[in-house]
Amino acid sequence: MKYILPTFFSLIITCACVNFSFASDARTLYVEKCGSCHKDNKKINPFAPVRYTSSQWRRFFDKNKHQRKKDISHLITPDERESIKTYLISHSKDSVEPDVVGFSQDKYIWKAGTLVPKYMGWAKLYREIILPVFTMVTDGNITVKIHWGDVMGDDNSIIQKLESGELDIGGISGYGTSLICPEMSVLNLPFLFHTRGEIDYVISKMRPRFEKLLEKRGYILLLLTEQDFDQIYTRTSRITHLEQFKGIRFGSWYGELEKNLISKLGAKVICPEKSSLNMYKIILQQNSVEAFIAPAIFVLTANMYTKVGYIHQLKVRYALGTVVMRKESWAKINPLYQERLYGHFKEYVEREFSEAVRRLNKRSLNAMINYGIQDVKFSPKDLNDIQNATKPIWFELADQLYPKEILHELLQHLQEFRNQMRTE
Known part of the structure; x- marks a missing residue:
């Protein structure tokens, strides 16, 4: 036996060496x-x-x-x-x-830029949810070097760097997304969605169309993420009626859609010179604005809540975010990675990320209320007045910011979902 075992292992090693x-x-x-x-x-x-x-x-x-x-x-x-x-x-x-x-045998290195600061909630969720799965499906052969905050400038600057090839990927806000794909701005219309179920249904129906539109413009839609519902925050004004918005100074950075929304409320639009986080903190500290629209995660983790007295939970709009990539950069990677990233990775990560964002927004709202910020409620009549005052924007901006046919398609899907909910 003592002679057989060495011979057996020698054969295994020899075979392994031959195969190698x-x-x-x-x-x-x-x-x-x-x-x-x-x-x-x-x-x-x-x-x-x-x-x-x-x-x-x-x-x-x-x-x-x-x-x-x-x-x-x-x-x-x-x-x-x-x-x-x-x-x-x-x-x-x-x-x-x-x-x-x-x-x-070379590994791929992608350069990415985003307005999101490294310490903010979305960045934390990226490290916890997206990065581990991304590393797994790409076998660790693709490294994403992210320039956080406004290192690469605002959304406009990031888009310019994508077009020039300086960046491969952009983590873009809803406003930035509307710059490269105006059709997607319909998702940000005021008081369009009432529930998250409506959002998920409409996006599932319209996503293929948005992907094709982005591809025509030279981009691959890697991920369609979200900020969840945005709320209205004020420093000293407790607003409960439509008339009380009149003359209030609103800081605005979300483009023409937000400016029109603020104007319809009867408020005054104040636009900072640069759409950066630091600029917003400065104008709040200098009392240049009284109110602004934002997601709870942003207000809490940017410490802007210390200058806020009231939260008006109106679900004023659904705010999306996207991760887009240059087609030229996408074409360079292995087809297997393309298949993996465009398949189960996208489906799993988007679902997990969105659910985590929604939970974090809820915790952020509760944390600010516990801190002492007053949570303002609206009566059904007052809420209806505010919605009726702003909804005309939907059709007034059609064929200006987005095609009218896209709006009609979205409203059709939305009605389909609501009809299904009524029959269940």
Whole structure:
């Protein structure tokens, strides 16, 4: 027995070395022979073994499909061809050890910019929810270097840097999203949604259309995130009736849609020179504005609540956010990663992130109320008056900020959902 065991282990080691040597030699052939044309030639699609399943690779070789494009029989011997075939099948999409890097072992590095400061709630949720799953589905081969806060400027600056190629990814606010895809601004209309169920239903119906619109403009919609419902905050004014908005100075940074909303309320629009977090903190400290519209996470974690006396929980608008990527940057990564990121990753992360944002907003509101900020309630009549005063914006801005047909489609989906809720 003492002679049999060493012999047995020697055989295992020998076989492992032979297999490793074969795999190494076969990969070298694949990189040298296939890569000589496919690696750096922009006119020829690069490919990794995971591009196809094992059965697809077998069919490719058995039917000699390469011959249709180019005769390479004088470049590769029959034995080399068989070795490359075996390697591609052994490391295909459905294999035990898929090769996702193809010709290159280089890792991808994406540069991203966002207005969100690193310490804010959304950034924390990114690190807790998005980053671990992203690292897993990309096998750790894609690193995202994020420039937090206003390092890359406001939304306009981030979009310019995306267009120039200085950035690969932008974490964009709802306002910024409307700049690159005006059609999506319909989601931010005042008092459009009453419940989160309505939001989820409408987005599920309209998302494919928004994705196509963004793609036409050179972007891939990686994630459609949210800020949840925004509320109205005031320093010293307790507002319970529509008439009490008259003349109140509202800080505004959310573009024409928000300016029109504030004007319809009878209030005065005050726009800071720069749409940065620090600028808003400054104008609050200097008493330049009396009121503003924002999500609870922002107000709490930016310490703006210390200058606030009243929270008016009106669910004034649903505020979205997006993570968009340049198509040129997207095209450079492995097709398997594209499939993973555009599949279950997106579905899982968006759901988990949105639910976490909603929970964090609720906790933020409760924390500010416990701190001593007064929670102002509206009677059904007063709420109805405010909604009726602002809803004309929906159609007044149609074909100016967004196509009228997009608005009608959204309202149709919204009515579908509400009808379903009534019958259940």
